Amino acid sequence: EPEVTQTPSHQVTQMGQEVILRCVPISNHLYFYWYRQILGQKVEFLVSFYNNEISEKSEIFDDQFSVERPDGSNFTLKIRSTKLEDSAMYFCASSLGLNTGELFFGEGSRLTVL
Amino acid sequence: AQKVTQAQTEISVVEKEDVTLDCVYETRDTTYYLFWYKQPPSGELVFLIRRNSFDEQNEISGRYSWNFQKSTSSFNFTITASQVVDSAVYFCALSGGTSYGKLTFGQGTILTVHP
Numbered sequence: 001e002p003e004v005t006q007t008p009s010h011q012v013t014q015m016g017q018e019v020i021l022r023c024v025p026i027s028n029h030l031y032f033y034w035y036r037q038i039l040g041q042k043v044e045f046l047v048s049f050y051n052n053e054i055s056e057k058s059e060i061f062d063d064q065f066s067v068e069r070p071d072g073s074n075f076t077l078k079i080r081s082t083k084l085e086d087s088a089m090y091f092c093a094s095s096l097g098l099n100t101g102e103l104f105f106g107e108g109s110r111l112t113v114l
Numbered sequence: 115a116q117k118v119t120q121a122q123t124e125i126s127v128v129e130k131e132d133v134t135l136d137c138v139y140e141t142r143d144t145t146y147y148l149f150w151y152k153q154p155p156s157g158e159l160v161f162l163i164r165r166n167s168f169d170e171q172n173e174i175s176g177r178y179s180w181n182f183q184k185s186t187s188s189f190n191f192t193i194t195a196s197q198v199v200d201s202a203v204y205f206c207a208l209s210g211g212t213s214y215g216k217l218t219f220g221q222g223t224i225l226t227v228h229p
Contacts, residue, residue: 035217045216
C-alpha cells in the first residue's frame with residue numbers, strides 16, 4: 001500500500017538552528033500538508049500546498065516556517081530559527097484531490113529543540 | 115470558526131467491553147467532512163473513516179461503527195468487543211467544504227483496554 005514517508009524520524013537541535021523536515025508524499029497525490037502535534041496536545045494544521053504554492057496556512061505558520069517542493073517527489077518544511085516551543089511531532093500528509101480521497105499521514109518527525 | 119469537542123479525555127475499559135467515543139462539532143459550512151483517526155503508542159495517525167455532511171447513514175466496519183447525527187452535530191465512534199490492541203488515542207476531526215485538507219482536530223480521547 002502506498003504511504004507517505006518522513007525523515008528524520010527524530011531530530012534534536014539547538015535553539016536558533018535551522019531544521020528541514022522531509023516528506024515524500026504518495027506519488028500521484030496533488031495536495032500536501034504539514035501538521036504538528038505538541039506532546040500530549042491535539043494535532044494542529046500548519047499549511048497546505050498545491051501546484052507549487054501555499055494554498056492555506058494557519059496563524060502558527062509564521063515567517064520562521066517555509067515549505068518547498070524542490071523536486072517531483074519531496075516536500076519539505078523548514079524552520080529557520082528554531083525555538084523551544086517548536087518542539088513537537090510534525091506530520092506530513094497528502095491527498096489525491098481537494099474533496100476526494102482520504103488524507104494520508106506519514107509517521108511523523110519528532111523535533112526536540114534544546 | 116470550526117470546533118471539535120471530545121469531552122472524554124480518557125476512557126478505561128476491560129477487554130470485550132463495548133466503548134463509545136463521543137465527538138461534537140461546530141461549523142458554519144453546509145458541506146463538511148468528519149473524520150476519525152487512531153494514534154497508537156507508536157505515534158502515527160491512522161485513518162479510520164471519512165464522512166461527508168450529506169451522508170448520515172451509519173457505518174459499520176468489523177468491530178467499529180460510527181453514528182453521525184446532524185441534528186445534534188455529533189459523530190460518535192463505537193468499538194464493539196474491545197481488544198487490547200485498540201488502546202490508542204482517538205481523534206475526531208472536521209474539515210470545511212472548501213478546505214478539505216485543513217482538518218480541525220479534537221483534543222483526542224485516550225482509550226486504554228485492559229486484558
